[in-house]
Each structure stands twice: as C-alpha cells, then as structure tokens.
Amino acid sequence: MKVLVVGANGQIGKQLVELLLESSEHDVKAMLRKPEQAKDFEEKGAETVIASLEGSVEEIASAAKGCDAVVFAAGSGGHTGQDKTLLVDLDGAVKTVEAAEQAGIDRFIMVSALQAHNRENWSDAIKPYYVAKHYADQALLQSSLNYTIIRPGGLLNEAGTGKVKVAENLDRGSIPRNDVARTILSSLNEEKTFRKSFDVVSGDKPVEEALKTL
Amino acid sequence: MKVLVVGANGQIGKQLVELLLESSEHDVKAMLRKPEQAKDFEEKGAETVIASLEGSVEEIASAAKGCDAVVFAAGSGGHTGQDKTLLVDLDGAVKTVEAAEQAGIDRFIMVSALQAHNRENWSDAIKPYYVAKHYADQALLQSSLNYTIIRPGGLLNEAGTGKVKVAENLDRGSIPRNDVARTILSSLNEEKTFRKSFDVVSGDKPVEEALKTL
Numbered sequence: 001m002k003v004l005v006v007g008a009n010g011q012i013g014k015q016l017v018e019l020l021l022e023s024s025e026h027d028v029k030a031m032l033r034k035p036e037q038a039k040d041f042e043e044k045g046a047e048t049v050i051a052s053l054e055g056s057v058e059e060i061a062s063a064a065k066g067c068d069a070v071v072f073a074a075g076s077g078g079h080t081g082q083d084k085t086l087l088v089d090l091d092g093a094v095k096t097v098e099a100a101e102q103a104g105i106d107r108f109i110m111v112s113a114l115q116a117h118n119r120e121n122w123s124d125a126i127k128p129y130y131v132a133k134h135y136a137d138q139a140l141l142q143s144s145l146n147y148t149i150i151r152p153g154g155l156l157n158e159a160g161t162g163k164v165k166v167a168e169n170l171d172r173g174s175i176p177r178n179d180v181a182r183t184i185l186s187s188l189n190e191e192k193t194f195r196k197s198f199d200v201v202s203g204d205k206p207v208e209e210a211l212k213t214l
Numbered sequence: 215m216k217v218l219v220v221g222a223n224g225q226i227g228k229q230l231v232e233l234l235l236e237s238s239e240h241d242v243k244a245m246l247r248k249p250e251q252a253k254d255f256e257e258k259g260a261e262t263v264i265a266s267l268e269g270s271v272e273e274i275a276s277a278a279k280g281c282d283a284v285v286f287a288a289g290s291g292g293h294t295g296q297d298k299t300l301l302v303d304l305d306g307a308v309k310t311v312e313a314a315e316q317a318g319i320d321r322f323i324m325v326s327a328l329q330a331h332n333r334e335n336w337s338d339a340i341k342p343y344y345v346a347k348h349y350a351d352q353a354l355l356q357s358s359l360n361y362t363i364i365r366p367g368g369l370l371n372e373a374g375t376g377k378v379k380v381a382e383n384l385d386r387g388s389i390p391r392n393d394v395a396r397t398i399l400s401s402l403n404e405e406k407t408f409r410k411s412f413d414v415v416s417g418d419k420p421v422e423e424a425l426k427t428l
Contacts, residue, residue, distance in 0.1 A: 056334070082296035086342035090349065091333070119305070120270070128300035135304065135349045142356065 001107070001188055002027040004067040006053070006060075006096055007074025008046075009037045011157070012111060015181035016073060017046055023185065031063050053092030060099035069107035070100045071184055085132045093136035097143050108145040109184055112137050114153040114170065114199050137197070148187050149197035152180045165203025166210045173201025182207045215321070215402055216241040218281040220267070220274075220310055221288025222260075223251045225371070226325060229395035230287060231260055237399065245277050267306030274313035283321035284314045285398055299346045307350035311357050322359040323398055326351050328367040328384065328413050351411070362401050363411035366394045379417025380424045387415025396421045 003020055007013040008030030020028035021044060029047045032038055038048040051063035053074060064070055072093050076084035093110065100108050113133045115121035122130035140147045153173040160178030183200055186207045187193040192214045203210065217234055221227040222244030234242035235258060243261045246252055252262040265277035267288060278284055286307050290298035307324065314322050327347045329335035336344035354361045367387040374392030397414055400421045401407040406428045417424065 082300060083342040086296060086300060086345040091345045094349075095333075119309075128297040131300040131305045135308075135353075138353070139349075 001025065001068040002029060002066060003069045003071060003188065004029045004031055004049075004064045004105075006031045006070060006072045008032055008041065008048075009034075010073055010075060010077075011155070012177045012180050012184075013073040015178050016071065016184055017041065018044070019181055019185045021045055026185075026188065029063075029067055031060075053088050053095065057095045057098045057102060060096055061102040064099055064103045064105055067103075067105055069109065069188055070096060070105055071109045071111070072096050073111045073184070075111075082128050085128055089129065090132035090136050093132075094139040097136075097140050097145065100145055101143060106146045107188070108140060108143075108147045109187055110137060110140050110147065110149045111180065111184070112149050112151040112197075114151050114172070114201070116151055117197065118169070141197070146194050147197075148193040148195075150180070150183055150187065151197065151199045152183075153199070153201040155180065161202065162206055163202065163204055164200050164207055164210050165205065166198045166200045166214060168198055170199035170201055175200060175202045179207070183211070186211055215239070215282040216243060216280060217402065218243050218245055218263075218278045218284045218319075220245045220284060220286045222246055222255065222262075223248075224287055224289055224291075225369070226391045226394050226398075227287040229392050230285060230398055231255065232258070233395055233399045235259055240399075240402065243277075243281055245274075267302050267309065271309045271312045271316060274310055275316040278313055278317045278319055281317075281319055283323065283402055284310060284319055285323045285325070286310050287325045287398070289325075296342050299343055303343065304346035304350050307346075308353040311350075311354050311359065314359055315357060320360045321402070322354060322357075322361045323401055324351060324354050324361065324363045325394065325398070326363050326365040326411075328365050328386070328415070330365055331411065332383070355411070360408050361411075362407040362409075364394070364397055364401065365411065365413045366397075367413070367415040369394065375416065376420055377416065377418055378414050378421055378424050379419065380412045380414045380428060382412055384413035384415055389414060389416045393421070397425070400425055 030041045041048045049063040076088040116133040156176045160176045190211045234240045244255045263277040290302040330347040370390045374390045404425045
C-alpha cells in the first residue's frame with residue numbers, strides 16, 4: 001500500500017513515516033504544510049507533498065493522488081489557539097475524509113484520543129480538543145470509507161515497547177507515541193481493524209496480536 | 215405548542231420569548247444559564263428553567279420536559295474564546311439535539327448562520343465559528359428530529375420589518391434580529407419548513423408568505 005501520512009511532520013507522523021520506510025509492504029507519501037519541512041523527509045527517501053489542512057478539499061485530494069490509504073496523524077498542537085482546534089483538528093480532519101472519498105481512496109486511519117466517543121469521560125483541561133476530535137470521528141464514521149479510528153491514551157515520548165492493550169473502551173492509560181505509530185502500521189492491512197474504533201494504551205500483548213482480538 | 219427557548223437571554227432569544235408571550239398559539243419556557251437572569255423573564259410572565267449548555271445532556275433534557283418544541287438560539291458570543299465556540303456553539307448545540315431526542319420532543323429549530331453548509335463561503339474572519347455551526351447543523355440533520363435549520367445573514371439590531379427573503383442558497387445579506395425571531399416563530403407550525411434548511415435575509419415578502427415558498 002502507498003500511504004499518505006497527513007501530519008507527517010508531527011510527533012507521531014514522523015515515527016510512522018520511519019516505520020513505513022522500513023516496511024517492505026508499504027510506500028509512503030509525507031504530506032507537509034511547509035516546503036522547508038520536505039528536505040529531512042526526502043533525505044530519508046520519503047516522497048513528499050505540500051498541502052495545507054486549512055486549504056480546500058481539492059488541494060488535499062490532489063496530494064492524496066496515487067495513494068491507497070490515508071492516515072490522519074495531524075494535530076494543531078497545544079501551542080496554538082482553539083481557532084486552530086476548530087480549523088485543523090476538526091474541519092481539517094473532515095476535509096481529509098472528504099478528500100479521500102473524492103480521490104477514491106477507501107482505507108482511512110484516524111488518530112483520535114482515548115474516550116473521544118464518550119463525552120462524560122472528557123477531561124476538563126482539554127475538553128475543547130475532545131469536542132473537535134469527537135465530531136471529526138463522527139464524520140469519518142458516517143463516511144463511505146473503510147475506517148479505523150485509533151484512540152490512544154496519554155502520549156509519551158519514551159521508547160516504544162511494541163506491546164499494547166486495545167479495546168472498545170479503556171478507562172485510562174498512556175502510551176509511547178512510537179507504539180501508536182506501530183499500531184497504525186499494523187492496522188493498515190489487518191482486517192480485524194476495518195470499520196472499527198478502539199482505545200489503545202500500553203499493555204502486554206505485541207501490537208499485531210492485540211489487534212487480532214478486536 | 216410549548217417552546218423551550220435555549221439561549222433565551224441572548225439577543226435573538228429575548229425577542230423570540232417576547233413574540234411567544236404575545237402569541238395565542240404558543241407557550242414559552244426560557245432556558246437560562248444563570249438564576250439571576252430569571253427575574254426579568256418571570257416579570258413578563260415567561261416560565262424559566264436554569265440549565266447549562268456545558269452541563270450534561272440529561273440536564274438539558276430535564277429542562278425541556280413538558281415542551282413540544284426546542285429552539286436553539288444560543289451563542290457563545292464574540293467576547294468569549296474559541297474554547298466556548300467548541301463547548302457551546304458546537305457541543306452545546308449537539309447536546310441540545312440529543313436532549314430533545316431523549317425527552318421525546320420531535321420539533322427542533324436551529325439558528326445557524328448564512329451559508330454554514332458551504333465551506334467555500336465561510337468568511338476568514340469568523341471561520342472557526344462557521345466550523346462549529348456547520349458540524350452542529352450536521353448532527354441535527356442526522357438526528358431523528360423534525361428539524362428546521364434557519365441560517366440568517368449578518369445580524370442587525372435595527373427594528374424588524376417583518377419582510378424577508380428565504381432560499382436554500384443566498385449569496386449574502388443582513389437581517390434584523392427581530393426578523394430572525396419572527397422567522398423562527400412562523401416556522402414552528404409551518405409544514406413547508408419541516409426537515410428543511412434555508413438561508414434568510416431581509417427581503418420583500420412577509421415572513422409567513424416567504425416560508426410557504428420553501
């Protein structure tokens with residue numbers, strides 16, 4: 001599969017691009033917001049494309065051309081205002097869903113957030129972010145795409161363990177970003193994740209084995 | 215009909231409550247965020263209920279008890295941050311939709327914004343607000359409710375004329391808040407507005423006549 005990584009310059013996106021480059025099964029196209037971000041990726045051998053999540057659906061669809069799957073791993077980040085939460089995390093994500101439909105790409109993986117589907121479990125501190133993620137996930141659920149919505153717990157920068165716990169509902173927990181990237185990679189062709197949404201945190205099962213329990 | 219006005223203390227909400235009080239066909243229940251807002255309404259003869267759009271669906275459903283219709287006329291307003299745009303204009307609106315479903319109230323009127331259904335027509339200045347309104351409208355469209363989505367142009371404080379122009383798509387235009395309130399009032403029982411969404415601006419047709427053209 002050739003995979004468009006949206007948000008390739010983000011913390012999960014970068015690690016996913018590396019994993020895709022190492023993989024013998026997949027090719028990668030890194031979608032980047034700024035031309036100056038491309039050099040690092042091209043030096044590693046990744047194809048790149050410049051497109052903005054604040055641009056049109058057509059712009060994103062054109063960036064996705066030739067790909068077989070789209071991974072939405074972008075996030076406006078904690079340092080920007082809530083206007084970007086609305087424009088990027090919500091509308092940018094939904095535009096990417098629409099772009100995949102427009103480009104005829106059926107497989108779509110969304111990086112969401114633990115319990116984004118249960119309003120009563122949204123922490124006060126980042127509730128606006130949860131609102132954005134929730135409605136982006138809803139749009140994907142209602143699309144025609146073969147989706148997987150991956151909802152990781154608190155994101156850590158420590159090294160990955162390759163071991164996770166997945167379920168439709170997990171109370172709480174954290175997970176290294178590297179293990180989120182591995183979960184995305186292993187989900188791409190894993191039929192047990194097709195048209196499914198799940199929470200994921202660190203656990204004791206190897207990623208591939210854990211996904212088979214879904 | 216007994217009508218729950220959500221956002222009764224807002225600029226459109228207040229005028230709608232007045233119109234409902236004058237009407238012989240309807241009763242009104244004003245939903246307010248703060249207890250100190252109730253006195254003014256009660257002096258005019260309006261029933262009031264205190265509930266927060268940042269509270270639970272159950273809290274809003276309980277406020278709606280005994281009503282036959284819900285009007286969402288709330289807005290976080292330009293003076294608050296975009297976190298409130300996410301929490302009130304988007305999630306608060308969708309919680310109100312869910313509350314109506316939970317309370318078994320079928321009729322729902324949403325006050326949206328001109329062209330909220332067409333992303334390419336969102337003005338840069340208030341684009342985050344449009345994102346919130348758009349996805350709230352989407353949730354209502356996908357609900358089981360008998361909805362009317364009213365999308366007014368630029369809101370004016372001048373006196374109403376009682377004359378409007380309505381259509382599925384209007385380029386641009388403005389409208390006194392009083393005329394928006396009249397459009398809501400006349401839509402309540404007008405079957406031509408059932409399960410419809412439309413733009414509305416000032417025009418040359420009396421409100422009731424204009425709605426019959428939908």
